[in-house]
Amino acid sequence: MIATPVIIVNFKTYEKGYGAKALSLTKILQKVAEDTKANVAVAVGPTDIKEISHESSLPVFAQHIDAIGYGSHTGYILPEAAKEAGAVGTLINHSEHRLRLADIEECVRRAKEIGLITCVCSNNLGTSKAASLLYPDFVAVEPPELIGGDISVSRAKPELVKGTVDAVKAVSPEVKVLCGAGVKNGEDVRKALELGSEGVLLASGVVKAKDVEQAIRDLVTGMV
Amino acid sequence: MIATPVIIVNFKTYEKGYGAKALSLTKILQKVAEDTKANVAVAVGPTDIKEISHESSLPVFAQHIDAIGYGSHTGYILPEAAKEAGAVGTLINHSEHRLRLADIEECVRRAKEIGLITCVCSNNLGTSKAASLLYPDFVAVEPPELIGGDISVSRAKPELVKGTVDAVKAVSPEVKVLCGAGVKNGEDVRKALELGSEGVLLASGVVKAKDVEQAIRDLVTGMV
Amino acid sequence: MIATPVIIVNFKTYEKGYGAKALSLTKILQKVAEDTKANVAVAVGPTDIKEISHESSLPVFAQHIDAIGYGSHTGYILPEAAKEAGAVGTLINHSEHRLRLADIEECVRRAKEIGLITCVCSNNLGTSKAASLLYPDFVAVEPPELIGGDISVSRAKPELVKGTVDAVKAVSPEVKVLCGAGVKNGEDVRKALELGSEGVLLASGVVKAKDVEQAIRDLVTGMV
Amino acid sequence: MIATPVIIVNFKTYEKGYGAKALSLTKILQKVAEDTKANVAVAVGPTDIKEISHESSLPVFAQHIDAIGYGSHTGYILPEAAKEAGAVGTLINHSEHRLRLADIEECVRRAKEIGLITCVCSNNLGTSKAASLLYPDFVAVEPPELIGGDISVSRAKPELVKGTVDAVKAVSPEVKVLCGAGVKNGEDVRKALELGSEGVLLASGVVKAKDVEQAIRDLVTGMV
Numbered sequence: 001m002i003a004t005p006v007i008i009v010n011f012k013t014y015e016k017g018y019g020a021k022a023l024s025l026t027k028i029l030q031k032v033a034e035d036t037k038a039n040v041a042v043a044v045g046p047t048d049i050k051e052i053s054h055e056s057s058l059p060v061f062a063q064h065i066d067a068i069g070y071g072s073h074t075g076y077i078l079p080e081a082a083k084e085a086g087a088v089g090t091l092i093n094h095s096e097h098r099l100r101l102a103d104i105e106e107c108v109r110r111a112k113e114i115g116l117i118t119c120v121c122s123n124n125l126g127t128s129k130a131a132s133l134l135y136p137d138f139v140a141v142e143p144p145e146l147i148g149g150d151i152s153v154s155r156a157k158p159e160l161v162k163g164t165v166d167a168v169k170a171v172s173p174e175v176k177v178l179c180g181a182g183v184k185n186g187e188d189v190r191k192a193l194e195l196g197s198e199g200v201l202l203a204s205g206v207v208k209a210k211d212v213e214q215a216i217r218d219l220v221t222g223m224v
Numbered sequence: 225m226i227a228t229p230v231i232i233v234n235f236k237t238y239e240k241g242y243g244a245k246a247l248s249l250t251k252i253l254q255k256v257a258e259d260t261k262a263n264v265a266v267a268v269g270p271t272d273i274k275e276i277s278h279e280s281s282l283p284v285f286a287q288h289i290d291a292i293g294y295g296s297h298t299g300y301i302l303p304e305a306a307k308e309a310g311a312v313g314t315l316i317n318h319s320e321h322r323l324r325l326a327d328i329e330e331c332v333r334r335a336k337e338i339g340l341i342t343c344v345c346s347n348n349l350g351t352s353k354a355a356s357l358l359y360p361d362f363v364a365v366e367p368p369e370l371i372g373g374d375i376s377v378s379r380a381k382p383e384l385v386k387g388t389v390d391a392v393k394a395v396s397p398e399v400k401v402l403c404g405a406g407v408k409n410g411e412d413v414r415k416a417l418e419l420g421s422e423g424v425l426l427a428s429g430v431v432k433a434k435d436v437e438q439a440i441r442d443l444v445t446g447m448v
Numbered sequence: 449m450i451a452t453p454v455i456i457v458n459f460k461t462y463e464k465g466y467g468a469k470a471l472s473l474t475k476i477l478q479k480v481a482e483d484t485k486a487n488v489a490v491a492v493g494p495t496d497i498k499e500i501s502h503e504s505s506l507p508v509f510a511q512h513i514d515a516i517g518y519g520s521h522t523g524y525i526l527p528e529a530a531k532e533a534g535a536v537g538t539l540i541n542h543s544e545h546r547l548r549l550a551d552i553e554e555c556v557r558r559a560k561e562i563g564l565i566t567c568v569c570s571n572n573l574g575t576s577k578a579a580s581l582l583y584p585d586f587v588a589v590e591p592p593e594l595i596g597g598d599i600s601v602s603r604a605k606p607e608l609v610k611g612t613v614d615a616v617k618a619v620s621p622e623v624k625v626l627c628g629a630g631v632k633n634g635e636d637v638r639k640a641l642e643l644g645s646e647g648v649l650l651a652s653g654v655v656k657a658k659d660v661e662q663a664i665r666d667l668v669t670g671m672v
Numbered sequence: 673m674i675a676t677p678v679i680i681v682n683f684k685t686y687e688k689g690y691g692a693k694a695l696s697l698t699k700i701l702q703k704v705a706e707d708t709k710a711n712v713a714v715a716v717g718p719t720d721i722k723e724i725s726h727e728s729s730l731p732v733f734a735q736h737i738d739a740i741g742y743g744s745h746t747g748y749i750l751p752e753a754a755k756e757a758g759a760v761g762t763l764i765n766h767s768e769h770r771l772r773l774a775d776i777e778e779c780v781r782r783a784k785e786i787g788l789i790t791c792v793c794s795n796n797l798g799t800s801k802a803a804s805l806l807y808p809d810f811v812a813v814e815p816p817e818l819i820g821g822d823i824s825v826s827r828a829k830p831e832l833v834k835g836t837v838d839a840v841k842a843v844s845p846e847v848k849v850l851c852g853a854g855v856k857n858g859e860d861v862r863k864a865l866e867l868g869s870e871g872v873l874l875a876s877g878v879v880k881a882k883d884v885e886q887a888i889r890d891l892v893t894g895m896v
Contacts, residue, residue, distance in 0.1 A: 317772075317773065322772040322773070322774050322775075323772055323773065324765075324770040324771055324772050324773070325765065325770070325771065325772070325773040325776055325794070325799050325802060325803065326770050326794075326795050326799055327770075328773055329795075329796070329798045329799045329802070333798070346773070346774075347774050347777075348777070350777045350781070350805070350806055351773050351774055351777045351806075353805045354773060354777070354802040354803065354805045354806055355773065355802065357798070357801045357802045357805055357843065358798055358799075358802055395805065395843070
């Protein structure tokens with residue numbers, strides 16, 4: 001398992017998030033992680049898993065795996081292939097890549113079978129609880145009120161995150177909750193942890209930052 | 225552009241088609257291609273594009289790209305990422321990964337924009353003609369009568385492939401047609417080319433062969 | 449709410465399951481339901497909801513609703529439209545129409561909002577538990593071992609159904625479980641109820657029966 | 673076939689577009705169609721096809737059919753069911769319901785087989801040409817520049833519509849083109865026809881109009 005609290009940085013398909021630029025970005029995050037002893041992981045596109053896993057010491061997550069096994073599947077991401085390429089874990093059901101319930105269940109089961117850490121994303125209290133009963137390692141909740149706007153965890157009503165953490169823990173005490181929206185700075189990270197989450201999943205705040213090093217340095221201040 | 229006639233070997237997510245085994249497989253194909261001067265390309269999973277492109281001299285195709293650009297997309301295959309990883313081309317709309325018409329059009333357009341060779345798969349005469357009007361480099365037709373059974377091109381009625389070739393050429397003379405089903409041996413390759421196609425797309429006949437080298441050696445005999 | 453135990457007959461898109469033939473079929477089921485006081489409901493295609501609701505006294509379920517509201521949606525099934533047409537409930541996430549987790553949650557929530565009974569289908573223990581945390585009225589489980597073969601509930605190992613019933617009840621005691629596979633005759637119905645389910649969801653055993661009346665008469669014998 | 677020029681009004685899932693309100697709306701359109709001898713058709717949700725077909729004299733289109741036949745399909749729209757319910761035609765691949773190329777082809781083929789008029793929607797020049805090679809009765813083009821904004825056909829550059837009409841006619845002279853975006857008033861209808869289209873497909877301009885009768889009366893002035 002990955003140590004917590006953790007910051008997972010999702011590179012998405014941002015212009016600075018793939019290929020050689022993704023590796024450079026990872027190196028900056030790695031430096032700050034080493035300096036500060038903070039747990040930082042990256043979630044990268046499938047074509048970059050292998051290189052970044054080999055060239056960096058940060059844990060690498062796939063952004064997605066498909067609910068498939070060996071066989072006649074073309075253009076899908078075989079869990080075993082993500083693993084062999086060097087991924088230690090995978091996001092599942094990201095808000096930009098919603099899956100059918102049956103496929104989430106199969107992805108979690110298959111990932112566990114081969115030793116990938118699982119982080120299922122969910123969009124509200126109901127789906128967070130349901131997802132936690134599939135027993136992934138993490139559930140990353142994205143309270144709708146916190147997505148995409150200016151509202152951040154530290155300024156929003158605390159029950160938004162705490163309510164989900166409590167509900168998930170009531171159903172599946174082993175499942176760790178990540179805060180998947182509304183995290184913009186160290187203060188938000190601190191608040192997210194204080195509310196019971198064991199880390200954050202974020203993207204643009206780091207990847208699109210003018211000064212990536214400064215952005216991640218600020219975020220990790222919330223973890224100590 | 226890739227030289228024709230060409231054999232594109234689709235590794236799918238076969239047990240021998242990803243990771244270290246995919247590289248070994250590619251090396252065997254490369255050796256035969258070099259020995260015989262035959263044009264052979266491989267279509268590999270996204271996690272393997274980078275390594276196989278760098279470690280092999282064979283042209284590498286992505287098995288799929290997504291109809292997206294830079295931005296907030298998680299777990300999808302950015303065309304630019306496939307290209308930077310080393311792909312020279314991509315399959316689009318494989319029978320195991322059917323796309324919406326609007327996405328096929330966008331994939332072809334985006335792939336051309338960044339210099340990826342495009343091979344759109346289609347399932348019958350109607351969709352082959354429609355696909356050819358999107359002006360990909362190749363249309364790979366899979367006549368339903370030839371999929372999955374024992375019937376092969378060389379033994380089937382010649383009009384199955386010839387009819388599609390003629391229809392595509394009537395609409396888009398520049399588009400090259402590949403035979404995407406019913407090719408099991410060198411005699412099938414020879415017949416496919418004789419009927420007007422400029423190559424073949426196949427998978428299990430090579431990847432799942434007991435003796436891969438022998439399988440590909442036999443196939444290329446049909447190209448000379 | 450609908451009275452239980454209940455037999456829900458899914459008409460699918462069987463040749464005898466739509467239009468005028470669907471109405472005739474419903475009339476036969478209605479007659480047997482009236483004769484025997486058994487609770488029988490039908491799940492019909494969207495184009496037939498209105499007529500069958502008006503011409504029959506049996507409760508009518510939609511086979512599916514979409515996770516949408518009023519607005520710019522073309523060719524989808526608005527929950528309000530199913531309701532106004534006369535549906536009293538709806539299947540959600542049938543094995544032939546799997547939905548994304550987020551959409552299942554929204555379908556259940558929207559259906560409740562407007563007063564439709566909800567029956568979420570699920571494929572195994574994990575997804576049944578997860579689905580039950582979305583608090584539908586029913587979860588219809590289809591133990592994979594019982595689908596499509598000759599094995600029926602009454603002959604299979606009892607723990608297949610009982611395990612799911614117990615797991616669902618442990619998580620969501622209010623949720624009723626239906627047995628969604630392996631029910632071929634009255635003895636299977638009896639066994640399914642004995643194992644803790646509160647009804648069955650079935651299709652071909654009735655709709656494709658040579659003698660529909662005899663088939664439903666046999667099934668309802670298991671309910672008394 | 674339906675007489676042209678034609679105005680097809682898509683009711684979508686607007687609040688006023690389903691159930692009893694949909695029938696009232698249709699009656700208003702019917703009255704204006706009868707008064708003016710204009711060809712007006714409606715595209716309604718699946719639950720409303722039967723009633724509106726029986727209660728109104730206007731031609732009724734399904735908003736969508738699925739690429740399926742008789743069999744084990746739950747919650748999908750069987751083409752035969754739409755037909756038996758009274759639909760004379762169907763939209764296919766609407767911008768809010770994009771389909772895979774293989775499914776568009778099958779929908780068109782199946783619809784023709786059972787005598788439904790087909791109107792395939794497309795989003796640009798490339799997909800319009802491709803769609804026209806599947807030989808539907810109509811291709812409804814939605815030039816992206818005309819969607820959703822204030823720009824209308826009569827004020828936009830004429831080549832936007834004319835270019836598509838010419839391209840489609842060059843490939844499939846029998847296919848009629850409808851203008852599927854940018855039509856807000858009678859002047860737009862007049863312009864759309866002048867540019868070579870044989871009708872328009874529109875939605876909110878009628879269904880969400882404060883005064884539906886006035887809106888449709890204005891639109892039909894462009895047809896004479």
